[in-house]
Amino acid sequence: MEQPNKLKKVIWIAVLVFAVLLTGIYYYRYHFVFGDGTKAGTMNYFVHKGYVFKTYEGRLIQSGIRSPVQGNIQSNEFMFSVTDPHVADILNKNAGAFMELHYKEYLHTLPWRGVSVFVVDSVISVKPGNLNQP
Numbered sequence: 001m002e003q004p005n006k007l008k009k010v011i012w013i014a015v016l017v018f019a020v021l022l023t024g025i026y027y028y029r030y031h032f033v034f035g036d037g038t039k040a041g042t043m044n045y046f047v048h049k050g051y052v053f054k055t056y057e058g059r060l061i062q063s064g065i066r067s068p069v070q071g072n073i074q075s076n077e078f079m080f081s082v083t084d085p086h087v088a089d090i091l092n093k094n095a096g097a098f099m100e101l102h103y104k105e106y107l108h109t110l111p112w113r114g115v116s117v118f119v120v121d122s123v124i125s126v127k128p129g130n131l132n133q134p
Helices: 002-030 085-092
Strands: 033-049 055-066 074-082 098-106 118-127
Touching (some): 033 074, 055 085, 085 118
Parallel strands (some): 074 118
Antiparallel strands (some): 033 055, 033 098, 055 074, 098 118
16 A cells, blocks of 8 residues: 555656756756846947747947958957846937947847846946948
8 A cells, every 4th residue: 555655756856956957957958047248339220020929139339349250350259138127218319329238148048138148237328429430
């Protein structure tokens, strides 16, 4: 008579361990902050878009140029997403300005968080853009 109760207990513990393991993997993949920091540059592009989940997406052009291959010159772009509507409003009102942004880097994206693993969570500073640029 005790054998079925012991089997139920083992199955219950196995299911619980499996659920905890899946929860840990989900957290690590989608909510663990892999890195954070700041980026500075000129706000080039900022848009609110999406089919099901409307997300804020932007592009910051960092000053200077880099050349990963000799002879190729390209701009250093930082593409990011924004989840906070207040931060999105600040960014939207300052297109073309030089900005310093604080971001968090995640390992994977979530549809409602945006298309980038970089999520800007605050604006550190905003300086008006240079109107004399070509």
